[in-house]
Amino acid sequence: MFRINITLPKEVLDIIDFNCQQSGYNRSEYIRYLVRQTIDGIPTKMISKPIIKENKQVVKWASVNDITQEDILEISQKYKIPDHLVHLQLESLKNYCEATGRRYKNYKAALRNWVLREGQRILDKRLPDPFRRAVDASNVS
Numbered sequence: 001m002f003r004i005n006i007t008l009p010k011e012v013l014d015i016i017d018f019n020c021q022q023s024g025y026n027r028s029e030y031i032r033y034l035v036r037q038t039i040d041g042i043p044t045k046m047i048s049k050p051i052i053k054e055n056k057q058v059v060k061w062a063s064v065n066d067i068t069q070e071d072i073l074e075i076s077q078k079y080k081i082p083d084h085l086v087h088l089q090l091e092s093l094k095n096y097c098e099a100t101g102r103r104y105k106n107y108k109a110a111l112r113n114w115v116l117r118e119g120q121r122i123l124d125k126r127l128p129d130p131f132r133r134a135v136d137a138s139n140v141s
Contacts, residue, residue, distance in 0.1 A: 064094050064107045071108055079112075081119055089114040 008016070020030045060066060067090060076083040093114050096102060104110040 060108075062105070062107070064090075064097060067108055067111060071111075075108075075112055075115055079115060079119060081115065085118065086111070086115055089118055 016027060016030055019025075020027055023030065072083055072086045072090065076086045090111055093107070093111055097104070
C-alpha cells in the first residue's frame, strides 16, 4: 500500500466535507473510498456536483422527540379531542417508527395525520349503519 500526498483545492475539500456529512464517513475514509472508484484517475463522485439546497429550512419537528407538551395541547385544541388521545397516538407513532424504521420529514404533521385518522375511525364506529334498522322485539314472546 502506498501513501500519496496531494493538495486538493478548497472547492473539492468543501464537496468532500459535504459528502462526508451526508454519508457519515470521516474525510480520510471518504477519500479512500473515492480513490477506489476512479475513472481515468478522476474520482467518479467528484465528477457530479453535490446537491446543495440554497434556502434549506430547518424543520423544527425533525425527530419524534421534538414534539412538546405544547404541541400536543395545540393539536388537541385544534381538533377538539382529549389530549390523552393525542398522547396515545404519539406513542403509537413512536412504536410504529421504531418497529418499521419509517422516518418522517415533520413528525408534528405526521402526528396530526395519525390523530385525524383515529378520530375519523372513532366517528365511523359511532355512526349507525344506514342499512340496518332497529327492530322492536318487546312484544315477541
